[in-house]
Structure formats: structure tokens, C-alpha cells
Amino acid sequence: MFLRSGYITLPFLVHLLCILFPLSALAEYGDIILNRKAEPMRKAQVGDVVFPHWFHRIRYRCDVCHEEVFILRSGGNDINMARISEQGEQCGVCHNGLIAWEPLECDRCHSLEPGWSAGPIQYAHRGEGQAEKTLKERALDIRIGSKAKPYSNIIKLASGWHPAALSESGLPLDRYGLVDWAAAIKEGKVNPIWDLNRSGKKRETRDTKILFVTKSEFVADVLFPHDIHVYWLQCRICHDTVGGPIFEKEAGKTPVDMLGIRQGKWCGRCHDKVAFPISDCNRCHNQPKGTPIGKDVIRREGGPAYYPVEKSVEK
Ligand code: HEC
Ligand code: HEC
Ligand code: HEC
Ligand code: HEC
Ligand code: HEC
Ligand code: HEC
Numbered sequence: 001m002f003l004r005s006g007y008i009t010l011p012f013l014v015h016l017l018c019i020l021f022p023l024s025a026l027a028e029y030g031d032i033i034l035n036r037k038a039e040p041m042r043k044a045q046v047g048d049v050v051f052p053h054w055f056h057r058i059r060y061r062c063d064v065c066h067e068e069v070f071i072l073r074s075g076g077n078d079i080n081m082a083r084i085s086e087q088g089e090q091c092g093v094c095h096n097g098l099i100a101w102e103p104l105e106c107d108r109c110h111s112l113e114p115g116w117s118a119g120p121i122q123y124a125h126r127g128e129g130q131a132e133k134t135l136k137e138r139a140l141d142i143r144i145g146s147k148a149k150p151y152s153n154i155i156k157l158a159s160g161w162h163p164a165a166l167s168e169s170g171l172p173l174d175r176y177g178l179v180d181w182a183a184a185i186k187e188g189k190v191n192p193i194w195d196l197n198r199s200g201k202k203r204e205t206r207d208t209k210i211l212f213v214t215k216s217e218f219v220a221d222v223l224f225p226h227d228i229h230v231y232w233l234q235c236r237i238c239h240d241t242v243g244g245p246i247f248e249k250e251a252g253k254t255p256v257d258m259l260g261i262r263q264g265k266w267c268g269r270c271h272d273k274v275a276f277p278i279s280d281c282n283r284c285h286n287q288p289k290g291t292p293i294g295k296d297v298i299r300r301e302g303g304p305a306y307y308p309v310e311k312s313v314e315k
Contacts, residue, residue: 028054028163029178030274031121036075038114046110050121053274054166054179061194063234069093072269077209091258093196120273174283181275182228194234206230210251211287211299220285223297229260250302 034042035048056065069090070077077090084092085103087306094100103109146160171189174180184190195201204226212222229238245267247254249281254266261268262278272278 028052028166029121029277030054030057032074033112033116033118033121034079035112035114035116035118036081042114044106044135046106046111048114048116049109050112051109052163056287057181057192058169058171059192060196061192062232063194063198063237064192066233066237066241072237073243075159076242099196146158176277176280178276181232185228185231204230206235207296209294209297211293211297212256213300214285215223215257220282221287221289221291222284223287223293224284251298 024065030053032053033048034051038048041048049133066072070079081103082094083089087122088096091109092103095103162177172180172183172187174183194203207225207227209226210224212224214221238246246266256266260266261271264272267277267284271284276283287293
């Protein structure tokens with residue numbers, strides 16, 4: 001009726017349907033919601049944008065995008081359509097009809113119904129028997145559910161719904177059911193490129209490990225491995241980041257504590273957002289107190305006096 005009377009055009013209806021029934025394949029741990037330009041997007045009758053990190057990580061290491069194309073901060077990049085489709089920047093570096101599809105099918109990127117906060121997805125979840133629920137409805141379930149149940153959103157997110165394409169990818173999963181990207185590399189399941197132009201330039205490597213002695217007797221120490229990180233990320237992403245380095249290039253120079261990590265500093269710049277979540281304590285706290293350390297391990301200064309250096313080496 002509306003269609004006939006000309007109030008609603010077909011393209012508008014298509015957009016409206018997409019906004020009301022978002023492509024459910026577009027919400028996975030690590031995905032980023034981009035909607036700071038909500039007003040012009042509503043005017044153009046498109047939904048909010050979901051950027052799927054997992055889908056791109058299969059093909060590309062982090063430094064293809066960070067930080068030459070996008071700086072490592074949600075909202076830190078003024079992403080807009082003119083730069084994407086006319087100047088071939090940002091998403092348009094690849095979504096140009098050569099490397100990936102052109103930015104013509106709006107809803108492939110603008111796939112989310114409005115009403116979400118920008119940044120990494122926190123609440124996407126679908127429990128059993130909730131096949132048709134929208135993201136928003138699922139979030140409500142979680143918020144209601146979380147009052148009664150102790151586990152975090154990350155655990156719920158992981159034990160819930162995942163895109164069909166991900167289930168079919170055969171990627172190894174961690175104990176929560178999230179993709180285990182460290183295992184995916186070790187098992188040779190993915191071999192993402194790091195140089196978009198395949199110019200043959202050399203990649204810097206480093207295999208030292210840094211031992212963070214925790215200021216608590218009740219949690220294991222943290223052995224930070226350079227190797228898996230420099231597989232995915234170039235040195236400058238941590239040591240020469242836009243806005244100031246995440247870590248100084250000197251063991252013990254950067255003060256690090258758990259509260260700050262939880263608030264998104266240091267390790268928390270990536271973990272809990274794109275790399276494995278903070279809830280996975282033992283994956284970082286992987287070195288029981290007193291375990292002998294190898295020659296390639298650099299022990300950070302600043303551990304408490306009641307935990308002498310010799311103890312960790314001798315035992
Ligand atoms: C195809 C491009 C691309 C690749 C590859 C990529 N990212 Fe991103 N990343 C983005 C975009 C786009 C954003 C959002 C930027 C914005 O909001 O302005 C982002 C944002 C981020 C953020 C900021 C999150 C926040 O809340 O501040 C982190 C951390 C991040 N990426 C980590 C990674 C890591 C780690 C890898 C590799 C495992 C990676 N990215 C690979 C495009 C990419
Ligand atoms: C490759 C992914 C992609 C495709 C395809 C795409 N967009 Fe966008 N679009 C974005 C991103 C990312 C933003 C930035 C969103 C933000 O940060 O709020 C954006 C922003 C916008 C904005 C906000 C104002 C501006 O100019 O940036 C409008 C309007 C918009 N898109 C319309 C469209 C329309 C219409 C289409 C289809 C012809 C389309 N987009 C296709 C990724 C895409
Ligand atoms: C480094 C290259 C590169 C950049 C930069 C890039 N993409 Fe992509 N993207 C790809 C490739 C390659 C594919 C797969 C294309 C195919 O399947 O034909 C893809 C696929 C996608 C998909 C489809 C995922 C699915 O489940 O089918 C979405 C959505 C997407 N990109 C959004 C974006 C947005 C939004 C941006 C910018 C914020 C962006 N991409 C930036 C290379 C890139
Ligand atoms: C994921 C983040 C990350 C990346 C990527 C990274 N580093 Fe580091 N690096 C660290 C951390 C954390 C420390 C310890 C800082 C502290 O103790 O204050 C460190 C310490 C160092 C140190 C002093 C200790 C040592 O190993 O001798 C050097 C030198 C260093 N990094 C070089 C590099 C180089 C070269 C690369 C690239 C090949 C690189 N880093 C990539 C996080 C990173
Ligand atoms: C710039 C982003 C970034 C920062 C900062 C960062 N990591 Fe990571 N980390 C990653 C990525 C990406 C991986 C690969 C696995 C994944 O994506 O879940 C990883 C993997 C790891 C692994 C290997 C896990 C395994 O199963 O082998 C450990 C351990 C780890 N990180 C600890 C840390 C600690 C401790 C810090 C802070 C001192 C830190 N990371 C800082 C991005 C980061
Ligand atoms: C991404 C890596 C990572 C994960 C995951 C992680 N931690 Fe930590 N944690 C660290 C680092 C690094 C330190 C700093 C050690 C130092 O230098 O004092 C630390 C320190 C601590 C400390 C010592 C006190 C303090 O505030 O520094 C406690 C307690 C702690 N973590 C508990 C936890 C618990 C509980 C979890 C799981 C919910 C967890 N951590 C998950 C990296 C991690």
C-alpha cells in the first residue's frame with residue numbers, strides 16, 4: 001500500500017529491512033562497531049557498520065592495517081565514505097573492486113541495526129532456542145542473565161552464537177570456544193600476509209621473553225613472548241604507537257598492573273578487544289612462581305622483596 005502510494009521507495013524498503021533484520025553473520029568476538037556518524041547514516045538510510053576482525057585476520061596480519069591504514073584506537077580514525085570510495089583510503093584500500101568487492105553493496109558493511117555503542121562488540125550472544133533474535137534482544141538477555149550468573153560477558157559471548165562462516169572455517173578454538181589464533185598459526189591453519197604489495201621486504205623478528213613478576217603471591221607470573229606477537233604485529237605497533245608507545249623498548253621501564261590492563265591499558269589495548277580475553281587468566285599468568293626460567297628470558301625489575309631473584313632461577 002505504501003509502496004503503491006509512493007511514500008516508500010523500494011531501495012528505502014530494502015534498507016529498512018536490513019536495518020530491522022541485520023545480517024546475523026556479522027557479530028563475533030573482536031568485531032568493531034563503527035557508528036559515530038550515525039546521523040548522516042540514518043539520513044542515507046543505512047545501518048551501522050560492523051568491521052569483522054576475524055574475517056580479515058584469516059588473510060591479513062595486523063600490520064597490513066595498523067597503523068598505516070587505521071590507528072590502533074576505536075574512533076581514532078575519521079572513517080568516511082568519501083575517503084573510502086573516492087580516495088581509495090581506509091576500507092577502500094582493498095574494497096575497490098581489485099582486492100575485495102567495491103563499496104557499492106551498502107548493507108554488507110552497514111549491517112547492524114542502530115542503537116549500539118561504538119567500539120568492540122561486547123554483548124553479541126545467542127543462547128539456545130533464540131535463533132531469530134537480534135543483537136539488541138540478545139544483549140538484553142545477557143544483561144538480565146548476568147545478574148544471576150557470575151560469568152562475564154566474554155564467556156557468554158564465547159559460549160553463545162558464532163557466524164556460520166566461522167563454524168565452517170575449521171579454525172581451532174580455545175577453551176571458551178573463541179578462535180585460538182596462536183594455535184591457528186602453529187597448526188598452519190592460516191597463513192595471513194603482512195605486506196599488501198608483496199614487495200618482498202624483510203620482516204623484523206624477536207624471540208626474547210619478558211618475565212613479569214606479579215605483585216601477588218596468589219597468581220602465577222606472566223611470561224610475555226615476543227615471537228607470537230611479532231608474528232602478528234610489527235615492532236612499532238607496541239613500541240612506536242600513534243599517541244605514545246604502549247611499551248618502552250626496555251625491560252622493566254613500563255609500569256604495568258592488572259587494574260590498568262582491565263581498563264584497557266598496556267596488554268589491555270588488544271586483549272579483551274581483539275586478542276584473547278582477560279578472563280583467560282592462565283594464558284598470561286602462565287609461569288608458576290619459582291619455575292626455572294630459560295636464558296632467553298629477561299626478568300623485569302621491580303618484583304617484591306619477598307620474592308628473591310635467585311629463587312626463580314635456582315629451583
Ligand atoms: C583489514 C584491516 C584490519 C586488520 C587486518 C586488523 N585491524 Fe584492528 N582495526 C581495524 C579497524 C577498521 C578498527 C577500528 C578503527 C576505528 O574505530 O577508528 C580497528 C581497531 C582495532 C583496535 C582498537 C580497539 C579499541 O577498542 O580501541 C585494536 C586493539 C585492534 N584493531 C587490534 C588488531 C589486531 C591485534 C589485529 C591483528 C590480529 C588487527 N587489529 C587487524 C582494522 C584492522
Ligand atoms: C566497505 C564497507 C562499506 C561499504 C560497502 C559502505 N560503507 Fe558507508 N561507511 C563505512 C564506514 C566504515 C563508515 C564510517 C562509520 C562511522 O565511523 O560512523 C561509513 C560511513 C557512511 C556514512 C556516514 C557519512 C559519510 O559520508 O561517511 C554514510 C552516509 C554511508 N556510509 C553511506 C553508505 C552507502 C549509501 C553505501 C552504499 C552505496 C555505503 N555507505 C557502503 C563503510 C562502508
Ligand atoms: C587489507 C584489505 C582490506 C581492508 C583495509 C578492509 N577489508 Fe574488508 N575484506 C577484505 C577482503 C579481501 C574481504 C573478502 C572479500 C571476498 O570474500 O570476496 C573482505 C571482506 C569484508 C566483509 C565481508 C565479511 C563476511 O562475513 O563476508 C566485510 C563486512 C568487510 N570486509 C568490511 C570492511 C570494512 C568496514 C572495512 C573498513 C573499516 C574493511 N573491510 C577494510 C579486505 C579488506
Ligand atoms: C605486543 C607488543 C610488542 C611488540 C609487537 C613488540 N614488543 Fe618489544 N616489548 C614488549 C614488552 C611488553 C616489553 C617489555 C617492556 C617492559 O618491561 O617495560 C618489550 C621489550 C622490548 C625490548 C627490551 C627487552 C629485550 O627483549 O631485549 C626490546 C629490545 C624490544 N622489546 C624490541 C622489540 C622489537 C625489535 C620488536 C619487533 C621485532 C618488538 N619489540 C615488538 C612488547 C612488544
Ligand atoms: C598490540 C596488541 C597486543 C598487545 C599490546 C599485547 N598482546 Fe598478547 N597477543 C596479541 C595477539 C594478536 C596475540 C595472538 C593470539 C590472539 O589473537 O588471541 C597475542 C597472544 C598472546 C599470548 C600467546 C597465547 C598463546 O596461546 O600462545 C600471550 C601469552 C600474550 N599475548 C600475552 C600478552 C601480555 C602479557 C601482554 C602485555 C604485557 C600482551 N600480550 C600485550 C596482541 C597483543
Ligand atoms: C593479557 C595478559 C593478562 C591476562 C589475561 C591476565 N593478566 Fe593479570 N597481569 C598481567 C600482567 C602483565 C601483570 C603485571 C605484573 C607486574 O609487572 O606487576 C598482571 C598482574 C596481575 C596481578 C598482580 C597485582 C596487580 O594488580 O598487578 C593479579 C592479582 C592478576 N594479574 C590477576 C589476574 C586475574 C585474576 C586474571 C583473570 C581474570 C588476569 N590477571 C588475567 C597480565 C594478564
